[in-house]
Every structure is written in C-alpha cells, then in structure tokens.
Amino acid sequence: MRVLSVVEESVVDGPGIRTVVFTAGCPHRCPGCHNPESWNPNGGENMSVETLLTQIQHSGWDGVTVSGGEPFLQPRELAALVRGCKRIGKNVWVYTGYTLEYLEQLSDEHVTDxxxxxxxxxxGRFVESMKDRSLRFRGSRNQRIIFLNKV
Known part of the structure; x- marks a missing residue:
C-alpha cells in the first residue's frame, strides 16, 4: 500500500485517540486542502498491509482512520487493511473525496468490501467556500459523516 505517513495519536480524525493512515495520491486536488503533499501517488513509501496492521495493533488505540490523499485509489489494499483492522477489533473510519453514492455505483468488489x-x-471533497472550523471531524459543510455499520 502506498502510504504517506502513519500518525500514532490523533484526536481530530474521529472519536477518541486513533491511529491514522494517510495514503498517497489524490485526484481531487481540492483548493485549500490541508494535506496537498498527499496528492502525489508516488509520495510516501510502499508498506505492506501486514506491517501496517502490526503497527496499528501495537498502538493500543481502539480506533483507526484511513485518510489521504484518496484511500479509494488503492481499493484492494484498502479493503485488506479495513478487514484486518476489524479482525483485530478496531473501530474504522475512512475519509474520501468521493460520495457514498459514487462509490456504490462503481461495482468494485473491493470498494464494496x-x-x-x-x-x-x-x-465529499473539501470545498473551501464551505469551510467551517466548528465542525467536528470534517473540514467543510458539504462533507458527511455516514455511519455504515453499527457495532
């Protein structure tokens, strides 16, 4: 998996203290993006999903967030990472510039997984004109927090 960085302790990318995996590569290139260094698909380094899972497990935190860049540019690896995180009992959030409706229409088995x-x-993409610093876990008002699975 092409990974820009892993942050071991984040409190801004979901509830509680979380491990955050920032993937490399983003086609959206949103004006005002807080992480433009993530746009380059060749940025960061290649890491195996197994290595990431070991690091996540050793962090001791209950939550994992996968952000970017655009995580869905690597659907096979993303699916393996999310599956592995769930297997070791982690709560998983995924950030994407795509909408849920767009992802559902892709008919990609890894995206569906x-x-x-x-x-x-x-x-949803970050929209600078809709930027709102009062929002929790989002940068602009158009972005949605969608609860996919109630555990």
Missing amino acids: VLNQADVLVD
Missing part, C-alpha cells in the same frame, strides 16, 4: 466492513465513512 470496504463499505461493508468500515464503521464510518466521511465523504
């Missing part, structure tokens, strides 16, 4: 396994999807 992610949507079936993840707990929460935060969807």
